[in-house]
Amino acid sequence: MTQKLILAAGMALGLSACVDPSLPQPEPEPDPNACGAADLQFLVGQKRSVLAMMSLPAPVRVIEPGMAVTMDYNADRLNIELDEQNRISRVYCS
Numbered sequence: 567m568t569q570k571l572i573l574a575a576g577m578a579l580g581l582s583a584c585v586d587p588s589l590p591q592p593e594p595e596p597d598p599n600a601c602g603a604a605d606l607q608f609l610v611g612q613k614r615s616v617l618a619m620m621s622l623p624a625p626v627r628v629i630e631p632g633m634a635v636t637m638d639y640n641a642d643r644l645n646i647e648l649d650e651q652n653r654i655s656r657v658y659c660s
Contacts, residue, residue: 601641613654
């Protein structure tokens with residue numbers, strides 16, 4: 567039992583020497599619901615006019631069909647996509 571413990575401790579020390587603290591650490595995965603989109607899924611299928619009656623968290627972006635949007639990622643930004651009938655087709659963070 568003692569030999570196994572010593573062997574395990576030695577292996578742990580050996581593996582810890584393989585970690586280079588000067589290397590950049592991976593970024594943590596962003597919260598896919600950081601903007602609160604999960605709580606607003608009831609909007610999908612609604613007319614755009616319902617947005618005027620709501621107090622939405624900033625930042626928010628309403629995306630109309632064919633509208634150019636930036637590709638930058640902001641986990642806190644609420645995106646609301648509209649379809650050709652001016653109905654909400656998608657609510658998501660980015």
